[in-house]
Every structure is written in C-alpha cells, then in structure tokens.
Amino acid sequence: xxxxxxxxxxxxxxxxxxxxxxxxxxxxxxxxxxxxxxxxxxxxxxxxxxxxxxxxxxxxxxxxxxxxxxxxxxxxxxxxxxxxxxxxxxxxxxxxxxxxxxxxxxxxxxxxxxxxxxxxxxxxxxxxxxxxxxxxxxxxxxxxxxxxxxxxxxxxxxxxxxxxxxxxxxxxxxxxxxxxxxxxxxxxxxxxxxxxxxxxxxxxxxxxxxxxxxxxxxxxxxxxxxxxxxxxxxxxxxxxxxxxxxxxxxxxxxxxxxxxxxxxxxxxxxxxxxxxxxxxxxxxxxxxxxxxxxxxxxxxxxxxxxxxxxxxxxxxxxxxxxxxxxxxxxxxxxxxxxxxxxxxxxxxxxxxxxxxxxxxxxxxxxxxxxxxxxxxxxxxxxxxxxxxxxxxxxxxxxxxxxxxxxxxxxxxxxxxxxxxxxxxxxxxxxxxxxxxxxxxxxxxxxxxxxxxxxxxxxxxxxxxxxxxxxxxxxxxxxxxxxxxxxxxxxxxxxxxxxxxxxxxxxxxxxxxxxxxxxxxxxxxxxxxxxxxxxxxxxxxxxxxxxxxxxx
Amino acid sequence: xxxxxxxxxxxxxxxxxxxxxxxxxxxxxxxxxxxxxxxxxxxxxxxxxxxxxxxxxxxxxxxxxxxxxxxxxxxxxxxxxxxxxxxxxxxxxxxxxxxxxxxxxxxxxxxxxxxxxxxxxxxxxxxxxxxxxxxxxxxxxxxxxxxxxxxxxxxxxxxxxxxxxxxxxxxxxxxxxxxxxxx
Numbered sequence: 001x002x003x004x005x006x007x008x009x010x011x012x013x014x015x016x017x018x019x020x021x022x023x024x025x026x027x028x029x030x031x032x033x034x035x036x037x038x039x040x041x042x043x044x045x046x047x048x049x050x051x052x053x054x055x056x057x058x059x060x061x062x063x064x065x066x067x068x069x070x071x072x073x074x075x076x077x078x079x080x081x082x083x084x085x086x087x088x089x090x091x092x093x094x095x096x097x098x099x100x101x102x103x104x105x106x107x108x109x110x111x112x113x114x115x116x117x118x119x120x121x122x123x124x125x126x127x128x129x130x131x132x133x134x135x136x137x138x139x140x141x142x143x144x145x146x147x148x149x150x151x152x153x154x155x156x157x158x159x160x161x162x163x164x165x166x167x168x169x170x171x172x173x174x175x176x177x178x179x180x181x182x183x184x185x186x187x188x189x190x191x192x193x194x195x196x197x198x199x200x201x202x203x204x205x206x207x208x209x210x211x212x213x214x215x216x217x218x219x220x221x222x223x224x225x226x227x228x229x230x231x232x233x234x235x236x237x238x239x240x241x242x243x244x245x246x247x248x249x250x251x252x253x254x255x256x257x258x259x260x261x262x263x264x265x266x267x268x269x270x271x272x273x274x275x276x277x278x279x280x281x282x283x284x285x286x287x288x289x290x291x292x293x294x295x296x297x298x299x300x301x302x303x304x305x306x307x308x309x310x311x312x313x314x315x316x317x318x319x320x321x322x323x324x325x326x327x328x329x330x331x332x333x334x335x336x337x338x339x340x341x342x343x344x345x346x347x348x349x350x351x352x353x354x355x356x357x358x359x360x361x362x363x364x365x366x367x368x369x370x371x372x373x374x375x376x377x378x379x380x381x382x383x384x385x386x387x388x389x390x391x392x393x394x395x396x397x398x399x400x401x402x403x404x405x406x407x408x409x410x411x412x413x414x415x416x417x418x419x420x421x422x423x424x425x426x427x428x429x430x431x432x433x434x435x436x437x438x439x440x441x442x443x444x445x446x447x448x449x450x451x452x453x454x455x456x457x458x459x460x461x462x463x464x465x466x467x468x469x470x471x472x473x474x475x476x477x478x479x480x481x482x483x484x485x486x487x488x489x490x491x492x493x494x495x496x497x498x499x500x501x502x503x504x505x506x507x508x509x510x511x512x513x514x515x516x517x518x519x520x521x522x523x524x525x526x527x528x529x530x531x532x533x534x535x536x537x538x539x540x541x542x543x544x545x546x547x548x549x550x551x
Numbered sequence: 552x553x554x555x556x557x558x559x560x561x562x563x564x565x566x567x568x569x570x571x572x573x574x575x576x577x578x579x580x581x582x583x584x585x586x587x588x589x590x591x592x593x594x595x596x597x598x599x600x601x602x603x604x605x606x607x608x609x610x611x612x613x614x615x616x617x618x619x620x621x622x623x624x625x626x627x628x629x630x631x632x633x634x635x636x637x638x639x640x641x642x643x644x645x646x647x648x649x650x651x652x653x654x655x656x657x658x659x660x661x662x663x664x665x666x667x668x669x670x671x672x673x674x675x676x677x678x679x680x681x682x683x684x685x686x687x688x689x690x691x692x693x694x695x696x697x698x699x700x701x702x703x704x705x706x707x708x709x710x711x712x713x714x715x716x717x718x719x720x721x722x723x724x725x726x727x728x729x730x731x732x733x734x
Contacts, residue, residue: 092718438720448693452678
C-alpha cells in the first residue's frame with residue numbers, strides 16, 4: 001500500500017556528505033581500557049549511583065538506577081573495577097564537568113546472567129518498568145527515556161506508531177547503516193513497541209536518499225507477523241524531526257506545546273527499536289550504540305561503540321583526524337555543537353562525530369544587519385516568525401519571544417542556513433530559551449520561598465496564641481480553684497506520706513532469713529555497729545545549720 | 552415628562568442596586584496591588600530594604616512609604632519591573648540598602664556548630680534543619696541566600712557559598728560575534 005504523503009512548511013537542502021561513511025558495514029571497536037560514564041546521559045532526573053569506588057562489576061551490571069519516572073539507568077559496558085566517581089568533562093555544549101563513573105576494564109568482558117523479558121506474559125507496566133531499568137532512551141539524539149512514551153496513559157490511545165529512519169542531517173549515517181545491517185532486529189523491536197502501545201498502524205519513514213536501507217527494511221517487514229508500511233519520504237531537511245515526519249506521513253500536525261501522543265501518534269528512532277529488541281529478547285541493557293565518525297578522518301565509517309569510550313580513541317579507530325582538523329562536532333553540522341574537548345566520552349546521545357576542517361566548514365562571513373527579508377520565515381519548518389524572534393531575543397524582550405512561541409523552535413538551523421545576512425539566529429533563540437527557563441525557575445523558587453515564609457509567620461503567630469491561651473487558662477484556673485485545690489493537695493500529700501511510711505515499715509532485708517548461724521551473727525554485729533554510729537552522729541538538721549553559719 | 556423622569560429614576564435605582572450588590576458579592580479581599588508588587592519581589596525575605604520581609608516592603612511601596620529601589624536581590628530587573636507596574640520612572644538602586652550579589656546559599660561548618668538553634672530561629676523560610684545541642688544543616692534547595700543566619704551564630708560557623716555554574720543550571724550565552732573580520 002502506498003500512502004499519500006504530506007508536506008511541512010519550509011525546509012532546506014544542505015549538501016548530504018553521507019556517502020563517505022555509509023558504504024562500509026558497522027564495525028566493532030576494541031574494548032578500551034577505561035570507560036567514563038556520565039550519570040546525566042538522558043533528559044530528566046540524573047540517575048542514582050548504585051556502586052562505590054573499588055566495586056567489581058560485570059558487563060551489563062547496573063551502575064546507576066533511574067530516579068523517578070522521567071529518568072533512565074546506566075550500566076557497565078564491560079566487566080571491570082570502578083576506579084573513580086568524580087566530576088569529569090562530558091559532551092555538553094556548556095563545556096562544564098559533571099558526575100561520572102570511571103570503569104577500568106579487566107579485559108574479560110564477562111556478562112551478567114542474561115534475563116530476557118517474556119513481554120507477552122508479563123503485565124505491560126512491568127515490561128515498561130524493566131525498560132526504564134535497562135536504560136532505554138531515544139537514540140536519535142534527544143535521549144528522552146523511551147518507557148515514558150511506551151506507557152498507555154488511558155487518555156490518548158495511540159493509533160499510529162512511527163519508526164523514524166529519516167536521518168535528515170548531513171554526514172550522519174548511523175541509522176542508515178543500522179537499517180541495512182540489522183533490519184530484522186529493528187522490526188523485532190518495533191513488534192514489541194506495537195504490542196506495548198496496542199497500535200493498529202505501524203510505519204517506518206525513511207528519506208529517499210537511502211534506497212538500500214528502505215529495501216532492507218521492506219524485506220525484513222515482509223517476514224513480520226504485523227503489517228508494517230515502509231514509506232520513503234522526500235529528502236528535505238529537517239524531515240527527520242519527529243513532528244515533521246509525523247506531518248509528512250500522516251498529515252497530522254502536533255499542536256503547539258502538545259505531545260504527539262495527544263493526536264494519537266508515537267514516534268521512535270530506529271536505533272531505539274533495536275535496543276528495545278536487544279533488551280527484551282536477549283536481556284542486554286543499553287551499553288553501546290552505533291556512532292558515525294566522519295569528516296576529516298582517514299577512514300570514515302560507522303562503529304558499534306561501548307558507551308563511555310573516549311571520543312579521542314574512537315577517532316583513532318577511524319584512522320585519526322587530519323592535520324588541518326580545527327575541531328570536533330557532536331551531532332550533525334546543522335544541530336550539533338562543538339565539543340569542548342576531544343577527551344570526553346561517547347554517551348547515549350552521541351550519534352555522530354565530525355572532525356571539522358576549514359575547507360569543510362569555512363568560517364561564516366561577518367553577520368550583517370537583518371534586512372527583514374523573511375527568508376527565514378519561508379524556511380522555518382514549524383511556521384514561526386524567526387525574524388521577529390530574532391528581534392525579541394536580541395533586545396532580551398523575553399515575554400514577547402515567549403508569546404511568539406519560541407518554545408516551538410526545534411533549533412534545526414534552517415533559518416541560519418538561508419539567512420543572507422549570516423546572522424547566527426539559532427544562537428539567539430537558544431539564549432532566549434535558556435534565559436526564559438532560568439527566569440521561570442527563579443519564579444518557582446520565589447513562590448516556594450513565599451509559601452514557606454507565610455507558613456512560618458502563621459506558625460509563629462499560632463504558637464504565640466497557643467501560649468497566651470495556656471497562660472490565661474492557668475491564671476484563671478489558679479484563682480478559681482485555689483482553696484479547693486489547696487485542700488485536695490494537702491490531702492494528697494498526707495496520703496502520700498502515709499503510703500511512704502507504710503512502705504518503709506514493710507521494707508525489710510529480704511536475704512537475712514534462712515542463713516547459717518555464723519552469717520546471722522555477722523549480720524547482727526553489723527546492725528549493732530550501725531545503731532551505734534547513728535547514735536554518735538549529730539542530727540542532720542543541726543549539721544545543715546552549722547554549714548549555713550560557716551558560709 | 553413625568554414618565555421620563557420616573558423611567559430615569561427607576562433605571563438609576565435599578566443600576567444602583569446592581570452595582571451595590573456586585574460590590575458586595577465580588578469584593579476583592581486584600582490589596583491586589585500589594586500582591587502584584589509582592590509577585591515581582593524575589594522573596595529572599597532578607598530585610599535589606601529595611602522592612603521585615605518582602606510582603607511588608609510590598610505593602611510599604613503600595614502605600615507610597617517606600618521607594619522602588621531598595622531591593623538589591625531583585626536587582627536592576629526587579630526595579631524596572633516595579634517601575635513598569637507602578638508607572639513611575641526607573642531609578643538606580645539605592646546603595647544604602649546594599650548591592651546586588653551573585654546568588655549564594657548558606658553553608659554550616661558542621662564540625663564547629665554547637666547546636667544553639669539561633670540560626671534556625673532567624674531563618675525566614677525554615678531552611679535550616681536541626682535541634683538543640685544537635686548539629687544543624689542547611690537545606691540548600693530552600694535557602695534564599697538572605698544572610699540572616701550569619702549574624703546570630705555565636706561561633707561564626709555559617710558562610711555564604713556562591714552557587715556555581717553546573718550542567719544543570721548552565722545557560723546559553725548572548726551571542727557575541729565580530730562585526731568585522733579581524734586578521
């Protein structure tokens with residue numbers, strides 16, 4: 001069945017540069033001596049540490065557990081010893097260090113016991129919880145925990161499940177190669193996802209610049225028990241954006257600020273489906289991923305890389321970078337960012353490493369003033385007004401930027417690409433977005449502080465009133481009951497004294513009976529001495545008096 | 552003539568009743584202006600403005616007793632927001648009330664703390680945890696950085712630590728690029 005295709009607004013056709021890395025099968029890399037695993041590899045809460053320095057772990061063992069619903073676990077990519085847990089540089093645009101686990105490989109590469117999940121026998125919630133504990137996240141680059149998207153939330157039935165194999169960014173070919181080399185496994189993963197979501201329709205969207213991948217997927221889908229449509233979509237950047245692919249395949253547009261689930265569509269990357277299959281059918285958590293290494297390297301290609309491997313080592317595996325390399329980009333040239341250092345680890349979001357050289361990415365000519373030509377608006381795939389957003393972000397008019405839906409911007413870079421004035425527009429949007437987010441956080445903190453302060457003032461007031469009430473009660477009670485209470489108190493004291501006297505009389509040494517004669521004689525002698533001493537001692541009252549007189 | 556008068560009178564009465572009723576029915580509790588001002592203030596409750604908290608300062612501004620430039624934690628941005636809200640001219644922050652500082656949180660040196668609870672009593676947002684003769688500690692996520700706990704501490708074991716930049720709170724910078732290519 002050939003379904004009708006739809007179009008999204010705008011888009012650009014940057015040069016592809018995919019051939020260099022797409023022609024050889026996925027290669028494996030030698031296991032590095034040392035792996036560095038950041039705890040923040042996904043969107044959401046940072047994982048919680050489960051190991052300590054010095055612990056020995058097996059391949060696939062849990063190192064850090066998911067914390068809360070939107071979080072994912074981190075596992076050991078090989079067996080070895082935890083040598084450090086400290087802050088190290090991570091592949092992040094900030095160039096700041098973050099908490100990482102360092103694992104020294106022991107070279108044995110010994111697995112944990114594999115525990116495949118019989119997903120049709122278990123309750124779906126249980127399967128989803130296990131996916132969370134297996135560290136399954138979206139491998140398209142955003143690293144959003146996948147189990148969250150696989151939940152049936154009851155409100156929005158998912159009618160269409162889409163696997164995203166569009167891979168629209170230049171240079172990147174990891175999904176292309178995965179579809180060619182491991183098509184069957186991707187389809188197995190898709191079947192599991194389809195079962196969990198209960199969708200009626202399954203589609204795989206692949207850009208038409210990857211005919212081999214589409215053919216491989218078609219062949220694999222023919223063997224599947226469920227009907228799957230493999231659809232070739234026109235090559236147009238950013239056709240691999242989730243919302244753009246949904247629009248192209250189904251004609252449905254995800255409303256501003258909503259999720260695809262709300263219109264009954266769910267979209268996953270093909271590599272995510274592959275990891276779901278590896279975990280569910282083989283019990284292997286996410287410990288490696290396919291990474292494209294390309295650009296200015298001797299042997300560009302795709303590699304199955306253990307997470308935590310230093311990008312420096314990975315580039316060496318690809319033959320090393322050329323002499324004129326002036327930087328490394330993680331992700332594609334449109335949406336990726338320059339790595340702060342090459343000594344950072346590969347993480348779950350690392351889909352591509354590009355060694356850049358001046359001849360590949362010549363320096364941008366100086367930015368000129370905006371001439372309001374609105375070519376950016378024509379290119380924007382989410383129908384924004386980039387030229388307006390640029391003015392608002394530049395003047396830090398953040399409220400206005402928000403009201404022009406800056407948060408719908410997917411930072412695809414189409415506006416940058418077409419801007420005749422070479423203005424780094426996306427940088428302005430990123431600045432404005434993070435500034436708005438920081439302001440919102442500060443507002444939340446202020447609201448919390450106000451609440452706590454009001455509670456404290458109310459508490460102090462309440463305590464004061466309670467104290468005053470108690471004092472008043474005591475004063476009133478003392479007056480009214482003074483005579484009665486005195487009588488009662490006196491009686492009580494008298495009764496207590498009586499009781500004490502009676503008790504004293506009753507108390508007698510209990511161990512003096514049934515003693516041998518010698519012992520009894522000894523006791524009697526001691527008693528006699530005691531009586532003598534008591535008679536010799538002056539009465540206690542006079543003693544006290546003496547003391548007082550002496551000072 | 553008389554009919555017209557009666558009609559007008561009747562209308563006036565009717566509208567008056569409607570207005571009077573709605574004034575009672577939809578009465579606004581509290582001063583909405585105070586709440587609006589309070590929403591702009593940073594809620595550090597530090598008292599640098601000379602009032603015992605953000606709400607009292609907001610009340611004073613609303614009554615015209617205090618100026619809008621007495622809040623250092625709110626900074627230039629807060630002052631401008633207040634000026635916008637009240638329709639007055641922005642004015643530079645009054646240095647008498649202190650200067651804006653980077654956001655910091657209090658940290659108790661737990662080896663020196665004697666457990667006197669004085670800082671707990673001083674904290675305006677109940678962000679210090681501890682009991683008499685037991686070590687105290689600060690709940691960093693609740694601390695507003697007001698510095699009110701520093702003065703009461705008899706052993707000076709509380710210091711202010713600036714909140715550093717981390718991956719979690721990092722922000723993209725304002726783009727700066729050369730307008731002219733330099734050699």
